[in-house]
Amino acid sequence: MKFSYLRLPVRQPTPALGGRRFRYRPVVPIQILGPLTLPPVDGCIDCAADDTVFPLHLATRLGVDLATAPKGQAKVVGGTLVNVSYAPVTLLLSDGFEAFEWNAVVGFATVPLRWALLGHAGFLDFFDVQLLGARREAMVAPNTAFGGQRIVYATPGP
Amino acid sequence: MPLDMPRYLEMRRRFLANRAAFPVEELEKYMGQWVAWSPDGTRVAANAQNPALLDGILLACGEDPALCVIEGIPGDDDLLGVADEGGP
Numbered sequence: 595m596k597f598s599y600l601r602l603p604v605r606q607p608t609p610a611l612g613g614r615r616f617r618y619r620p621v622v623p624i625q626i627l628g629p630l631t632l633p634p635v636d637g638c639i640d641c642a643a644d645d646t647v648f649p650l651h652l653a654t655r656l657g658v659d660l661a662t663a664p665k666g667q668a669k670v671v672g673g674t675l676v677n678v679s680y681a682p683v684t685l686l687l688s689d690g691f692e693a694f695e696w697n698a699v700v701g702f703a704t705v706p707l708r709w710a711l712l713g714h715a716g717f718l719d720f721f722d723v724q725l726l727g728a729r730r731e732a733m734v735a736p737n738t739a740f741g742g743q744r745i746v747y748a749t750p751g752p
Numbered sequence: 753m754p755l756d757m758p759r760y761l762e763m764r765r766r767f768l769a770n771r772a773a774f775p776v777e778e779l780e781k782y783m784g785q786w787v788a789w790s791p792d793g794t795r796v797a798a799n800a801q802n803p804a805l806l807d808g809i810l811l812a813c814g815e816d817p818a819l820c821v822i823e824g825i826p827g828d829d830d831l832l833g834v835a836d837e838g839g840p
Contacts, residue, residue: 600771601774602779602825602826603777603779603780604826615780633788634821635822635823651804686755689764690762690763690767690769693760707824708826747758747761747762
């Protein structure tokens with residue numbers, strides 16, 4: 595699967611980028627499947643995240659009982675430890691040409707997150723990812739640990 | 753609810769192509785807020801300070817919340833947002 599990076603604005607010009615007022619991030623829409631149809635959310639491919647972690651507001655909508663869910667801590671951006679409640683879910687990721695559906699135990703962060711964090715457990719353990727900086731693209735391919743389902747719909751062009 | 757996969761994939765393909773071309777200057781208006789993208793990725797269908805409010809706004813606009821990708825547009829806080837605690 596191929597995903598273009600998402601351009602996101604920043605308030606101040608970024609010196610490291612020659613004063614540009616936006617940054618590119620490898621953000622992809624990912625969906626939690628369940629008895630309820632939840633909206634897809636954006637997730638940032640994040641090799642610094644231990645776990646795959648979703649914003650808390652989705653847990654309520656999924657009906658996850660955070661009071662009884664297993665608790666733990668995961669490292670996210672900058673090595674910050676955050677408290678997380680875990681639940682098993684089914685995830686769906688697609689670039690529009692093919693889709694991958696798999697089961698994973700993911701966290702719901704007790705701190706607010708702008709995006710889901712697609713970290714090692716639950717995501718990077720199952721997918722090999724190439725970040726193509728010059729092309730601003732993320733290439734995501736299932737690896738041998740992926741135990742889910744692949745659905746092919748169309749062949750992408752060059 | 754089972755997905756209509758061909759329709760889902762077609763929608764996702766259109767969404768990704770259109771959103772990649774969305775002007776970043778336009779997105780600046782929503783910094784620090786939560787947005788719900790239109791299913792085809794051409795526009796921001798709803799925005800709010802709290803993600804729990806998005807469904808109601810989308811329904812009022814005649815959009816299906818289940819088809820709209822939700823995202824927090826970073827403000828000064830970058831990754832960590834606000835008003836996400838507790839949920840709906």
